[in-house]
Amino acid sequence: MEQTTEKKKRILSGIQPSGSFTLGNYIGAIRNWAKLQDDFECLYMVADLHALTVRQVPADLRARTKEATAMLLAAGIDTKESILFAQSHVPAHTQLNWILCCNSQFGELSRMTQFKDKSAKHPDNVNGGLFTYPALMAADILIYNADLVPVGQDQTQHLELARTVANRFNNAYSPTFTLPDGYITKEGAKIMSLTDPTKKMSKSDDNQNSFILMNDDRDTIVRKFKRAVTDSDGVIRFDTENKPGISNLMSIYNVFTGKSMDEIAAEFDGRGYADFKVAVGEVVADALDPINAEYEKILADKAYIDNTLKEGAQMASKLANRTLTKVYKKVGLYQI
Numbered sequence: 001m002e003q004t005t006e007k008k009k010r011i012l013s014g015i016q017p018s019g020s021f022t023l024g025n026y027i028g029a030i031r032n033w034a035k036l037q038d039d040f041e042c043l044y045m046v047a048d049l050h051a052l053t054v055r056q057v058p059a060d061l062r063a064r065t066k067e068a069t070a071m072l073l074a075a076g077i078d079t080k081e082s083i084l085f086a087q088s089h090v091p092a093h094t095q096l097n098w099i100l101c102c103n104s105q106f107g108e109l110s111r112m113t114q115f116k117d118k119s120a121k122h123p124d125n126v127n128g129g130l131f132t133y134p135a136l137m138a139a140d141i142l143i144y145n146a147d148l149v150p151v152g153q154d155q156t157q158h159l160e161l162a163r164t165v166a167n168r169f170n171n172a173y174s175p176t177f178t179l180p181d182g183y184i185t186k187e188g189a190k191i192m193s194l195t196d197p198t199k200k201m202s203k204s205d206d207n208q209n210s211f212i213l214m215n216d217d218r219d220t221i222v223r224k225f226k227r228a229v230t231d232s233d234g235v236i237r238f239d240t241e242n243k244p245g246i247s248n249l250m251s252i253y254n255v256f257t258g259k260s261m262d263e264i265a266a267e268f269d270g271r272g273y274a275d276f277k278v279a280v281g282e283v284v285a286d287a288l289d290p291i292n293a294e295y296e297k298i299l300a301d302k303a304y305i306d307n308t309l310k311e312g313a314q315m316a317s318k319l320a321n322r323t324l325t326k327v328y329k330k331v332g333l334y335q336i
């Protein structure tokens, strides 16, 4: 009997160890990563090199790379199914980055809104890495010939650039890179800051109350939600334009309970914001508590973490070096 084995599509995604992971990172990325493992061939990367585009305290960056790995494992990344590695452990990324920099145009890189935003946020450190970040991101994706890249809205411009550069390279030399598509997950809602619900919740925010960390304890989680900035009309209704704070809390509650916005509005009808905020805090803590317990166990086992990263880097390098060798040959670098 003829057997048809359809090859799984390959996914690449990364997260910067630029701070401890927030609830935004969990809802928008990590939670989905675990689910994608069944249907796709997944490569997940702790993007330590990308984190360097903003000044980092070396000891903190080192510690956070280890913590990030432990958290990803605790949140369900299974190394029997997926490849988990640190970006700097696979040198082919930076090697391909150079080739792609030489195939990216100054004008294209100048148009990237993240470059403009981060330059404005760190005017004293508008470095070359920040400018060429999208070329490194393109290298991260193209080196594995990833078919799909789960991205938030903030990353679609970078993904488009990766496609442009891949296409340019394929036309200039010969077909080499797969053109990656964005993979938008249904539940990848953008979670907003608790202190300014018009801004994205970000791990590098200076205000500790603006975010929930995945490893915050229950009391901290509930306290932060109690303080969340909302509005004064006292009605629980989903309206991102006029009620961004309440709508953000409703989105979070929806993710963990599966209840629709109408059901949430009905559940808290006439009960006031205080009750609702505590309820949101409780469902978030219920979801994060078991992950945290696992995280603490894994974090205590340095050998396990190091071994995971080592094996991940070996497997990723094998795939990445294959692409890099082809690329080096095609652009005319002398082979010995």
Ligand code: AQP
Pocket (backbone or CB within 6 Å): 014, 015, 016, 017, 018, 019, 022, 024, 025, 026, 027, 028, 029, 150, 151, 152, 153, 154, 188, 189, 190, 191, 192, 200, 201, 202, 203, 204, 205
């Ligand atoms: N608030 C958010 N809501 C939904 N998804 C989010 N992501 C980040 N914040 C939210 C998703 O998390 C993944 C990893 O992000 P990253 O580490 O590459 O950097 P980022 O998007 O810049 O995340 P942060 O937390 O805002 O980091 P900093 O403060 O260092 O810039 C991505 O898939 C992202 O969409």
